[in-house]
Amino acid sequence: xxxxxxxxxxxxxxxxxxxxxxxxxxxxxxxxxxxxxxxxxxxxxxxxxxxxxxxxxxxxxxxxxxxxxxxxxxxxxxxxxxxxxxxxxxxxxxxxxxxxxxxxxxxxxxxxxxxxxxxxxxxxxxxxxxxxxxxxxxxxxxxxxxxxxxxxxxxxxxxxxxxxxxxxxxxxxxxxxxxxxxxxxxxxxxxxxxxxxxxxxxxxxxxxxxxxxxxxxxxxxxxxxxxxxxxxxxxxxxxxxxxxxxxxxxxxxxxxxxxxxxxxxxxxxxxxxxxxxxxxxxxxxxxxxxxxxxxxxxxxxxxxxxxxxxxxxxxxxxxxxxxxxxxxxxx
Numbered sequence: 001x002x003x004x005x006x007x008x009x010x011x012x013x014x015x016x017x018x019x020x021x022x023x024x025x026x027x028x029x030x031x032x033x034x035x036x037x038x039x040x041x042x043x044x045x046x047x048x049x050x051x052x053x054x055x056x057x058x059x060x061x062x063x064x065x066x067x068x069x070x071x072x073x074x075x076x077x078x079x080x081x082x083x084x085x086x087x088x089x090x091x092x093x094x095x096x097x098x099x100x101x102x103x104x105x106x107x108x109x110x111x112x113x114x115x116x117x118x119x120x121x122x123x124x125x126x127x128x129x130x131x132x133x134x135x136x137x138x139x140x141x142x143x144x145x146x147x148x149x150x151x152x153x154x155x156x157x158x159x160x161x162x163x164x165x166x167x168x169x170x171x172x173x174x175x176x177x178x179x180x181x182x183x184x185x186x187x188x189x190x191x192x193x194x195x196x197x198x199x200x201x202x203x204x205x206x207x208x209x210x211x212x213x214x215x216x217x218x219x220x221x222x223x224x225x226x227x228x229x230x231x232x233x234x235x236x237x238x239x240x241x242x243x244x245x246x247x248x249x250x251x252x253x254x255x256x257x258x259x260x261x262x263x264x265x266x267x268x269x270x271x272x273x274x275x276x277x278x279x280x281x282x283x284x285x286x287x288x289x290x291x292x293x294x295x296x297x298x299x300x301x302x303x304x305x306x307x308x309x310x311x312x313x314x315x316x317x318x319x320x321x322x323x324x325x326x327x328x329x330x331x
Contacts, residue, residue, distance in 0.1 A: 033048060040144075042112050052098065066092065068087075074121055154181055160316065168323060191220070251313055273291040274305055
């Protein structure tokens with residue numbers, strides 16, 4: 001028995017195609033996209049490899065309503081590129097089959113413009129453009145003009161956030177450790193997150209703020225940035241739970257986004273981009289605004305965009321968000 005999935009115009013009508021007694025969505029079919037390197041210089045060619053794996057016990061047949069088989073977009077540095085834009089495709093239907101346990105691989109490439117801005121770029125690859133929602137996959141890479149120069153920190157040479165970390169380091173927004181490491185995979189504490197957000201927003205305490213946090217006294221190293229944020233946000237946005245600030249506790253992705261983006265005011269008709277952030281949840285306005293401004297894009301998991309708001313944010317992830325935040329304010 002084969003399973004058939006139609007991509008093309010039919011994808012506009014349904015997220016997944018029903019078959020007798022079953023529906024094929026994300027379950028059993030996974031997709032990934034990878035780049036041949038993590039850091040590129042302007043003028044380099046990014047080689048992309050997309051892989052769709054069929055983990056089902058039966059063959060999977062994919063049907064297309066035109067000659068277009070795939071599409072991908074690249075965003076970052078204030079630009080947006082779509083592979084299919086300006087291309088023509090034959091109005092011819094076609095199919096291909098992926099055996100049980102087998103994979104379909106599609107390769108393509110993109111040349112980084114010579115005038116591309118430095119920063120983190122995101123590629124989103126899918127079959128038959130946006131109609132194949134369940135086949136989407138995304139990955140990130142960095143564009144830097146200093147790919148052959150020793151990194152500012154010994155452990156970020158292969159980090160996707162290298163360009164962001166080095167740029168923020170030159171601005172005095174992020175610092176490393178005495179041993180010359182940045183520890184990009186380490187978690188950001190609440191105190192560190194407050195410092196990063198306050199520096200990115202150029203906040204300084206005006207004085208007179210009274211916050212009853214017994215674990216944040218005037219002698220604490222992050223007291224001033226935390227007070228500066230407290231003057232901008234309501235106390236509940238900084239406390240999150242209980243009467244303590246817990247400065248040494250890891251900060252979550254959503255908490256950092258709130259510190260960076262709030263207050264957002266009325267978000268109007270902004271859509272909710274993340275499946276795991278519902279309207280009314282803590283930080284939903286800030287997360288929606290960050291997505292609309294290409295600051296926080298989340299990840300695509302089997303075609304579903306998620307933020308994972310309760311995950312602890314890493315130093316690399318925080319650096320990328322701050323870098324994108326500053327880039328948006330400079331445009």
